[in-house]
Amino acid sequence: MSEPTTDELLDEICRLKRELDKTPASTDMDEIGQYSVRDYQKEFGKWNDALREAGLEPNQPKKIPTDELLNEIQRLARKFHKVPTKKQMNDIGEYYGGSYQRRFGSWSEAIRQAGFEPNQQISESDFRNKPSVCQLCDSPTRKLDFHHWRYGSNKAGCYLCRDCHDQVHADGARPREDTDWLITAVENLIRAHRERGKKIDASTISERYNIPSENLVEHVIEKIGT
Structure with missing residues (x-):
């Protein structure tokens, strides 16, 4: 498949602008656009530069998660x-x-x-284990985020789609917002896991989502009940 031309890329931005009735964000292009944001980065460098080339003003900056x-x-x-x-x-x-x-x-x-x-x-080889589906909802998607349970040289985590990733981080479950973020995040994960009819078992959950502490999972299961 041939790469899109500059005019085709800009026309697609304008089409999304008409469809959404607002300046499209990069996530809009990835989710419902004909091309990927990577196509725009290759051609224009940055998404905002592509917007300017299309005659649009970039959206007002907001705090990036x-x-x-x-x-x-x-x-x-x-x-x-x-x-x-x-x-x-x-x-x-x-x-x-x-x-x-x-x-x-x-x-x-x-x-x-x-x-x-x-x-x-x-x-x-460090990046070859990325799955083709979200490990929580099992939905196939080419956009998977790496969710961290532990950062640094001994990092641990799993791959989730954007919606599931946001669900796990709900209620302020982020390291810079809450010192107990990990417990809250595991709670959110287990609740979402249960909502999808999956087996509630500490060993299974720890292995599936690469959670470093099975004891933590057992504690959270006991806390929220099954």
């Missing part, structure tokens, strides 16, 4: 097979390095929060 910032670092790491630099994020990333500076205090700290060490070389 921490997980989205970290997922973008991981996406670039998969692309380059090494930890991306701040310049690479500025040049081809979805966000600007300044967003990471403000959120994490430094680019190096953002890298650590994404589960890497600065200047770390990453084997391609």
